[in-house]
Amino acid sequence: MAERKLIAGAPIRRLRRRAGLSQAAMAEMLGISPSYLNLVERNHRPVSATLLVALAEQFDFDPRTLAAAEPGGGAAAIRRRLADPMFADLEVDRAEVDEWLAAAPGGAEAFARAFDRAGGGEAGVAVSDxxxxxxxxxxxxxxxFGDLDALAESLADDLRLAAADLYGAMIERLRVRHGLSLRILPVDVLAGTLRRLDLHARQLQLSEALDHPARCLAVAVELARLEARTEIEALARGAGFADRVAERLMRRHLAEYFARAVLMPYARFLRACEGSGYDLDLLTARFGTGFEDVAHRLTTLGRVGARGLPVCLIRIDRAGQASYRFAGPTGAPMVAAAGRCPLWQIHHAFDRPGTTLIQRVELEDGTRWLTLSRAVAPPAGAALGVAAGFAIGLALPVEQAGGLAAARGLDLGGPATPIGLGCRACLRADCPQRSAPPAGRALLVNDREQRASAYDFAGD
Known part of the structure; x- marks a missing residue:
């Protein structure tokens, strides 16, 4: 972060106001002059590495959140929005975007929100999604979600005291505390349903098609709905969704979050991550969970004073459609973008089931990432007659990937695969994999030449 200019006046100003401090008082705490702090808050000066350290020490927060809090997600995110064909005639260059963010961050943020709310950048997305x-x-x-993590950790401790077998302890807690028994039913009886709560029979019914990790998660999700109902409801309603469907989806996300936190309690899981170098296979075996559940849990390690690595995650199908994505504090562009590059090996994971593909990639802005990709199958896909499959992609900036087990023996500074954010947003010339010209660029057609790329286009 310290290698590039970070303009973060708005979040620093909000931080100061939440603390109830004047500029003079905050400047004294940080060991800088009030005039310098004033310039930083007005986006007339970048945040230095020294100031970042002082902010982290005095206010106990993650400095990476400042980068994520840049108006509109930062210059790269604003440029991606401006790549939409509706802006093609404006020819807004990088310098103009940088000047706009520095001079009018509020206006840039307003543009980003309006563009996103209208479904910009994702063709076919409705205004209300x-x-x-x-x-x-x-x-x-x-x-x-710190409160959920703390509650789940406490529940996990109680369950471990009750029995060595976590699955059995959860079933017993459902029976004794909530009057629910567990019943495993044949696939044809549940008729395509994997989990059902039958309140009349006081049963949690699970399909026999679910493997053991999936059954553990299903039981933990039911415990979440029963024992973390108040906390989940408060978070879902506090989001202020206009759409009740979104509120229900949020509840589902939070229940699964709590369930994974019970199966992989925060402190124990973080110690295991750090001790193993975030070895995904070892973590899966140690906690008895599925690969995808471990991948999701890696993205939740944001506890103040005990943070994990800033891992981002995306799940795609064979057509490249994303069914889940989390860009995280790094704002990973390859996850946040609507499109994906076929040169990213996540698309090859389907052809090598059970294998984690490790790849160094470099984006157009020069940032380099270490990515891990692996194919996963829904626990009951084959049993229900559908050979469904997804690929999980995890990414981490290479400068933070040195301690990973997956990086052992790799030269992280060595050659990286140049990838883009989908052909319509990518400006790399002479790419033989290009399937469409970039949005907003004039095509160049020369009958006397044939280049490696199917489309040649005008540059800046």
Whole structure:
């Protein structure tokens, strides 16, 4: 973060006001002059590395959130929105975007919100998209809900005291405390349903098609709905969704969050991550969970004073459609963008089931990432007659990936695959994989030449 200019006046001003401090008082705490703090808050000066350290020490927060809090997600995110064909005739260059963010951050943020609310950047997305609304709310929380984590950790401790077998302890708690028994039913009886709560029979009914990790998660989700109902309801209603469907989706996300926090309690899971180098196979075996559940849990480690690595996650199908994504505090562009690059090996994971593909990639803005991709199958897909499959992609900036087990033996500074954010948003020339010209760029057609790329286009 310290290698580039970070303009973050608005979040620093909000931080000062929440603390009830004047500029002079905050400047004294940070060891800087009030005039310098004034310039920083007005976006006339970037935030230095020294100031970042002082802010973290005095106010106990994650400095990475300042980068994520840049108006509209920062210059790169604003440029992605301006790549929409409706702005093609304006030819707004990088310098203009930087000047706009510095001079009028509020205006840039307003533009970004209006563009996103109208479904810009994702063709075919309706103005009211409950899935997108929930995704924005989860991103706003950085996918860390401290109260839920603390409650889940306490429940996990109680269950461990009750029995060594967590699955059995959860079933017993449902029976004794909530009067619910567990029943495993044949696939044809549940007729396509994987989990059903039958209040008349006081049963939690699970399909026999679910494997053991999936059954554990299903039981933990039911415990979440019963024992964390107040906290989940407060978070879902506090989001202020206009759409009741979005509120229900948020409740589902929070219940699954709580369930994974019970199966992988925060402190124990973080210690295991740090001790193993975030070895995904080892974590899966140690906690008895599925690969996808471990991947999701990695994105939630945001506890103040005990943070994990800023892992981002995306889940796609064979057509490249994203069914879940979390860009995290780094705002990972390859996750946040509507499109994806076929040169990213996440698309190859389907052809190598059970194998984690490790790849160094470099985006157009020069940032480099280490990515891990693996194919996963729904626990009951084959049993229900559908050979469904998804690929999970995890990404981390290479400068933070040195301690990963997956990075052992890799030269993180070595060659990286140049990828874009989908052909319509990518300006890399001479890419033989290009399937469409970039939006807003004039096509160049020369009958006397044939280049490696199917489309040649005008530059800046």
């Amino acid at each position: 409950p899935v997108a609304e929930v995704r924005r709310e989860v991103e706003r929380w950085r996918n860390h």
